[in-house]
Amino acid sequence: MTEILRRTFVQADLDRFGRVSGGDGLIHTDPEYAAATPFGHTLVQGMMLVGLMERAVATVAPTRRDTRLDVTFVAPVGPGMAVVIRQVDDADPPRFEAAADGKVVLVATLEPIDQGR
Numbered sequence: 323m324t325e326i327l328r329r330t331f332v333q334a335d336l337d338r339f340g341r342v343s344g345g346d347g348l349i350h351t352d353p354e355y356a357a358a359t360p361f362g363h364t365l366v367q368g369m370m371l372v373g374l375m376e377r378a379v380a381t382v383a384p385t386r387r388d389t390r391l392d393v394t395f396v397a398p399v400g401p402g403m404a405v406v407i408r409q410v411d412d413a414d415p416p417r418f419e420a421a422a423d424g425k426v427v428l429v430a431t432l433e434p435i436d437q438g439r
Contacts, residue, residue, distance in 0.1 A: 378407040
């Protein structure tokens with residue numbers, strides 16, 4: 323697997339993203355609140371992870387009009403966790419995954435767009 327991108331989010335990233343996107347739920351922006359949840363810490367907003375995946379995919383598979391990015395969230399990501407995005411295979415379209423602390427957290431594929439819609 324080829325590593326494409328690596329990023330470690332910190333709490334300030336979650337706070338800023340929450341302010342500009344409206345994704346400012348307490349699970350993302352209030353460490354004290356989040357500490358009392360089953361996760362034990364704040365969580366990186368899903369759309370921030372999707373944006374990171376989109377950036378990584380664009381470096382190896384530039385925008386194609388005939389595909390869309392299909393993502394599946396597998397596990398939560400907290401601040402301080404290094405997110406590593408890798409290309410899983412050379413299939414057409416290619417598959418990608420993001421891992422944090424050695425655990426897959428997001429998988430993505432470029433899927434053909436149904437031109438009949």
